Amino acid sequence: MSTELGSDADWTQGIPRILYSRCRRCGRRGYLPRDRCPTCGHDRIDRLPSDGVGTVTAITVVHRAPRGGDHPPTPFGICLVELDEQVRAMGRCAPTLTVGDRVRADFTHEVPYFEMVD
Ligand SMILES: [Zn+2]
Missing domain, CATH: 2.20.28 (Rubrerythrin, domain 2)
Incomplete structure (x- = not known):
């Protein structure tokens, strides 16, 4: 750090x-x-x-990215996560996540990427 x-x-x-x-x-x-x-x-x-751990409260799956800009391959997910600290954060995720899934933020992408907690 x-x-x-x-x-x-x-x-x-x-x-x-x-x-x-x-x-x-x-x-x-x-x-x-x-x-x-x-x-x-x-x-x-x-x-x-934050510990970066929380629960998915909403997800949108992008099937066709806007023109221009730097986007991941489609389809990709954009999710709203209620962190365990009672704060909502937005990030990218797999398009297969659903509301209620427990997730953890990964920082190896350009924006927080929420992955399922095992
Ligand atoms: Zn105050």
């Missing part, structure tokens, strides 16, 4: 983990980094590491 990137670095900077935000006042959690809590307005928001 790089020491130059600091504790706020996550997969978007090449560090293999998902971070989430938690308000120090009210405890509200969310996926995105924020300067202020959208619930209570407090400005002390911690960024904490």
Whole structure:
């Protein structure tokens, strides 16, 4: 893990983990980094590491990728995962996953890729 990137670095900077935000006042959690809590307005928001494990709450299977851009071979899945830290994160997945499957984030792709937990 790089020491130059600091504790706020996550997969978007090449560090293999998902971070989430938690308000120090009210405890509200969310996926995105924020300067202020959208619930209570407090400005002390911690960024904490997730274990990357959760449950699929929605999945879309892409059969025909949009033109342009860099897409994986079709079909591929895009899933919404309720992480065990009660934060929802989006990522790619196999098109065979279904709602309710337990998954874990893998960081060997350019975006989090959720795979079935054995
Ligand atoms: Zn708050």
